[in-house]
Amino acid sequence: MVGQSAAEGRKAGRAGMRLVGGTALAHGEAVRLDGVSIAFTLKGGKRYVAVEGIDLAVMPGEFVAVVGPTGSGKSTLLNAAAGLLKPAAGSVTVFSSALSGLNGRAGYLFQADALMPWKTALDNVAVALEPQKVPRAEALARAREWLAKVGLATFVDRYPHMLSGGQRKRVALAQMLIRDPEILLMDEPFGPLDAQTRQIMGNLLLELWAANRKAVMFVTHDLEEAIALADRVVVLSAGPAARIVGEFKVDLARPRDISEIRLEPHFHALYKEIWSCLRVEVSRAYAGGPA
């Protein structure tokens, strides 16, 4: 019974995809998930299907936000795109070639602190260039530039524990962007921050992204944040076996100011429209749902 409804959902997802996919095929998507299902084996040997039959593509230069209630497998989806998780079924394609192992063309911004606590902000950013065999002196110079770009020029010698949560995120952002990845994967990166810092970080992200547009897959549970940032919002259903239940284009003009855009009438209209879709899933998730 569950399987049946999931299959229907997949069909609906595919149909929705075709709208965007028409142009997509011409340019080649940055990331493409085809019928992706991800399952975990639980302690008792039971299988838990997190997401099922996901079709999702992100174009180069496109900012896609994925929203869904807690436990809908949003992060799981991101991990599949990153190559950190192997899907149980379906395929992940990166710039037209099948993904095997880690996605080397993607940068990943984690929700939790992911900086190396034993390295200064400067070293944390500079070390990201090491795999590309950039000479140390040049790596340090570029790391300084990037820290200045994220507003931390005077904090280069600080260790992560000496920085605030927002500052640590700035360092992580610089660490991710210095490698110039073609795909940015972000897993509720500003989730742990307070409301004001979140807006500031959101604006910083948009500013940096506008200067050098990459494909972005941004996972969040905050619909306002999703609309304010993204070109397209994808809504996931409540888990387990979450699937895509809606896709919405966000046609707000850029450049945007996150704290101002919320006041626009069109923002409200979009919010209402997407929320009516998301609300069902959120209440299902809180009612306990099938889980």
Add this chain to the structure above:
Amino acid sequence: MRAVPREDDDVDDEPENAIVSRLGLLALQILVGLVGFAIWHVLTVYPILGAPKQIQFFFSTPVEVLKRTWMEMTNPEIWGHLWITLQETVLAFVFGAAGGIAFGFLFARNALLAAVFDPYIKAANALPRVVLAPIFALWFGLGIWSKVALGFTLVFFIVFFNVYQGVREVSPVVLNNARMLGMSERGLLRHVYWPSALTWMFSSLHTAVGFALVGAVVGEYLGSSAGLGYKIHEAESVFDVTGVFAGMLILTVFVIVIDTIVTLIENRLLVWRPQAGGQG
């Protein structure tokens, strides 16, 4: 003078609104030492528990002990003994730590190896190491190497378990982040596993150095011709209680000096930690 307070380095972390000022605290600490000496002095010099001569045979007197300690410290002979003990301690620590780090890494990165050797490592660690001293004396002679071997068996397991833990418990987020940055296995080893293991090793550094010293002194005590343990054993064998106490006092000062040096090294190497010497 400082026979009592060995835990005083913990007091440094006291918040600013502490009950007493630093100076006041130092005065109190010294006072405790003085009171201890005073009680010892009164009980051994005056006929309270029995004839002083008889009591002094067992307990000596603080003045005698201090006098003897001073005499020993100004006699160049003691430096030879200290040098031997220091050598044994340092060698035991270096070899034990190197072995512990190497095997800790190997086992943490190779689950099968760890699973197969697990019972043997537990068994070897369960063995009270002191019983090995005579065997080591037989194998390595009465020189420093039998003591180094004994210290090694003590240090090795402490460092081994900590490094093993450190490598196993690397934050998965930090690890995944480093991998997403494109780091190779070698890069991960250098930038993630190694610093993480070092942290754990340093959290056990005081214990490890302490055990290296225990190995050295116990080894000397059980059979040697030089070192602080030998000095104490020598005094004991002729019922020279003053000599035993003086040896213990010198040993204590020696340990405090080594411990202070370790703290300095630790603070230097773990600057990135929120509070050096915390976690663990």
